[in-house]
Amino acid sequence: MDAFTVLDALAAPLMRQNVNTDIIIPIHRLRDVAQADLGPYAFEPWRYLPDGSENPEFFLHKPAFRGAQIVVAGDNFACGSSREGAVWAMMGMGVRCVIAPSFGPIFFNNCFQNGVLPIQLSRADVEAIAGELETAARPGSNHEPRLAVDLHNRTVTTPSGRRIEFQVDGIRRDSLLKGLNEVALTLLREAEIAAHQAKARQATPWLYPAT
Amino acid sequence: MPGQTLFDKIWQRHVIADLGDDYALLHISRHLMHDGGGRGLAAIKDAGYRVRNPDLTFATFDHVISTAPGRTHDTLKPHAARLYAMRDEAKHWGIKLFDLGEPGQGIVHVMGPEQGISLPGTLLVCGDSHTCTHGGMGAIAFGVGATEVIHVLATQSLVQRKPKRMRATFEGTRHPGVTPKDMILFLIGQIGTAGGTGYAVEYAGSAVRALEVEGRLTMCNLSIELGAKIGMIAPDEKTFEFLKGRPYAPTGAQWDAAVADWRSLASDADAQFDVEVKVDMNKIVPQVTWGTSPEHVIAVTDTIPDPAQAGDPDKQQSMQAALDYMGLKAGARLDQTKIDWVFIGSCTNGRLSDIRAAAAVAKGRKVAGHVRAWVVPGSENVKRQAEAEGLDRVFLDAGFEWREPGCSMCLAVNGDTIAPGQRSVSTSNRNFVGRQGPGGRTHLASPAMAAAAAIAGRIADVRSI
Numbered sequence: 001m002d003a004f005t006v007l008d009a010l011a012a013p014l015m016r017q018n019v020n021t022d023i024i025i026p027i028h029r030l031r032d033v034a035q036a037d038l039g040p041y042a043f044e045p046w047r048y049l050p051d052g053s054e055n056p057e058f059f060l061h062k063p064a065f066r067g068a069q070i071v072v073a074g075d076n077f078a079c080g081s082s083r084e085g086a087v088w089a090m091m092g093m094g095v096r097c098v099i100a101p102s103f104g105p106i107f108f109n110n111c112f113q114n115g116v117l118p119i120q121l122s123r124a125d126v127e128a129i130a131g132e133l134e135t136a137a138r139p140g141s142n143h144e145p146r147l148a149v150d151l152h153n154r155t156v157t158t159p160s161g162r163r164i165e166f167q168v169d170g171i172r173r174d175s176l177l178k179g180l181n182e183v184a185l186t187l188l189r190e191a192e193i194a195a196h197q198a199k200a201r202q203a204t205p206w207l208y209p210a211t
Numbered sequence: 212m213p214g215q216t217l218f219d220k221i222w223q224r225h226v227i228a229d230l231g232d233d234y235a236l237l238h239i240s241r242h243l244m245h246d247g248g249g250r251g252l253a254a255i256k257d258a259g260y261r262v263r264n265p266d267l268t269f270a271t272f273d274h275v276i277s278t279a280p281g282r283t284h285d286t287l288k289p290h291a292a293r294l295y296a297m298r299d300e301a302k303h304w305g306i307k308l309f310d311l312g313e314p315g316q317g318i319v320h321v322m323g324p325e326q327g328i329s330l331p332g333t334l335l336v337c338g339d340s341h342t343c344t345h346g347g348m349g350a351i352a353f354g355v356g357a358t359e360v361i362h363v364l365a366t367q368s369l370v371q372r373k374p375k376r377m378r379a380t381f382e383g384t385r386h387p388g389v390t391p392k393d394m395i396l397f398l399i400g401q402i403g404t405a406g407g408t409g410y411a412v413e414y415a416g417s418a419v420r421a422l423e424v425e426g427r428l429t430m431c432n433l434s435i436e437l438g439a440k441i442g443m444i445a446p447d448e449k450t451f452e453f454l455k456g457r458p459y460a461p462t463g464a465q466w467d468a469a470v471a472d473w474r475s476l477a478s479d480a481d482a483q484f485d486v487e488v489k490v491d492m493n494k495i496v497p498q499v500t501w502g503t504s505p506e507h508v509i510a511v512t513d514t515i516p517d518p519a520q521a522g523d524p525d526k527q528q529s530m531q532a533a534l535d536y537m538g539l540k541a542g543a544r545l546d547q548t549k550i551d552w553v554f555i556g557s558c559t560n561g562r563l564s565d566i567r568a569a570a571a572v573a574k575g576r577k578v579a580g581h582v583r584a585w586v587v588p589g590s591e592n593v594k595r596q597a598e599a600e601g602l603d604r605v606f607l608d609a610g611f612e613w614r615e616p617g618c619s620m621c622l623a624v625n626g627d628t629i630a631p632g633q634r635s636v637s638t639s640n641r642n643f644v645g646r647q648g649p650g651g652r653t654h655l656a657s658p659a660m661a662a663a664a665a666i667a668g669r670i671a672d673v674r675s676i
Contacts, residue, residue: 017529018404018504020561022643027301027624030276047644074525076405076438080643082340084356102408105440106340110356169372183260186366189228189236193368196227196238206461206469207333209266
């Protein structure tokens with residue numbers, strides 16, 4: 001997994017509520033397309049017109065936001081299906097960080113498994129950030145619609161220079177900063193797992209079918 | 212010391228190591244697998260890991276298989292290669308796989324309880340968001356992503372943050388025509404699809420205790436549509452009765468010891484929840500969704516809501532987009548809406564009691580001429596039991612199609628889809644844009660309501676049929 005430390009990048013607002021993972025990656029693409037190749041299908045239902053051409057109204061097709069690596073989203077972002085392909089598809093289009101007031105709980109975990117940082121902020125802060133990005137994207141603006149995300153210091157800095165602190169669980173932060181592989185770490189705890197399971201076999205033997 | 216919740220009791224049993232910040236390394240006592248997730252078993256091999264506990268891992272085929280009648284291994288193309296690979300891998304590791312045509316095969320969330328694999332007090336995971344279903348057995352059960360599946364296969368454990376606890380208490384009389392599906396849809400309508408985010412939800416109250424086990428599974432199934440990964444109901448005599456004699460349930464002295472233990476798995480009287488929600492059963496009538504999120508739900512007798520009445524501009528926008536997609540107008544009566552399809556099945560409502568409820572409405576009636584109606588049993592056993600009761604004949608005589616078990620049109624990744632612009636009444640769990648096929652329009656409802664819609668040819672109130 002790639003480490004995540006600081007990211008200073010274009011950021012695009014997608015201020016819709018309850019965007020679900022079916023939209024982020026349609027199930028048939030997940031079935032038929034390899035993990036590394038999902039990027040072109042991210043947000044497919046919104047991203048293309050019926051003739052297959054780009055939908056200019058799609059949030060990441062607006063010239064100021066094209067190539068954004070940060071998405072600023074509405075409540076309950078990526079709710080629904082557990083498909084990790086939602087993270088892979090967004091990564092495939094370059095996204096490394098999502099900021100929202102709340103997330104689908106499985107997507108939230110899946111992000112950390114892939115070096116993507118999900119940041120939960122108050123709705124007021126998320127709306128203010130989205131507002132600044134829209135303003136910065138207008139012609140004649142003095143700023144670019146960029147955000148600077150610093151995981152060491154847990155801050156997001158907006159185009160106007162406002163710095164907003166965020167919370168992230170210590171264990172998740174540590175893994176992202178170091179790019180750790182969780183399976184490899186847990187395998188080091190095999191003795192503890194074995195001891196726990198031996199005790200559980202004694203206490204609740206009916207959970208362990210005879211093999 | 213304050214009392215413990217049902218959730219706390221089961222969580223505590225599975226903590227291998229406290230990792231700080233409310234995180235724990237948890238032992239996984241049951242892992243279920245299906246054909247629709249990530250690369251699972253193939254990925255394990257590529258990474259050089261071994262499957263740590265094949266004895267605690269159970270697999271079946273459900274997501275990508277066709278449910279066309281008379282299916283054989285040869286008719287499963289184009290996904291046959293995926294199925295054959297999974298079958299080979301399961302055999303290689305010694306994982307029990309319930310294969311096509313074999314009792315036990317079925318939707319993974321029907322299979323687990325049916326086989327006595329999903330037991331009270333277990334911590335059960337599966338690479339599917341509707342794993343919360345198994346909470347209806349008195350378990351902590353939740354969906355995980357593909358990388359977490361690999362973690363579980365390799366270590367039989369998972370790193371998780373302990374969620375907060377919510378209790379939703381349902382009190383009052385259940386009106387005729389109101390099913391567990393209506394109860395949970397009503398709650399989603401009240402607190403929204405993010406209302407449960409960050410919580411493990413326990414469903415409680417006299418109206419929940421009165422439900423049979425299959426109805427409890429239906430309620431817990433929609434927990435993820437509340438934003439909650441985990442929904443659960445304390446096990447009781449009904450749970451024990453349901454489990455007794457099932458293939459993987461304990462037997463003999465083990466059974467007695469298990470039941471004695473399971474009786475301790477209820478929230479203590481003085482247990483504290485972070486949030487309490489009360490639901491008055493008297494307010495619940497049959498529910499139907501009108502939009503593209505499960506929170507877009509109303510009583511079948513209501514008119515379609517007006518986005519202008521929603522205070523929040525984001526909500527207005529999302530409601531208007533939903534109306535446009537669904538081809539509906541605010542203020543119209545939902546129960547006059549003409550439909551093209553009915554789908555009865557899924558991990559929400561594909562169990563025998565669901566099939567019986569739909570058959571009771573279908574019996575002696577005819578599906579409207581312009582409607583295509585499918586009944587897809589949730590498992591091979593459900594199919595065989597329904598056929599033994601003659602329910603397949605009831606459906607076929609009424610003009611429904613009777614199919615093979617699988618996920619089918621709940622997620623439309625198996626060839627079972629509706630066409631763009633078509634409107635379906637479905638007993639499944641998600642009315643998302645394109646869920647039943649690109650451009651398809653889905654209204655969620657109970658099995659009885661779905662059968663009533665098939666016969667009326669429009670969304671209909673089952674109580675008036």
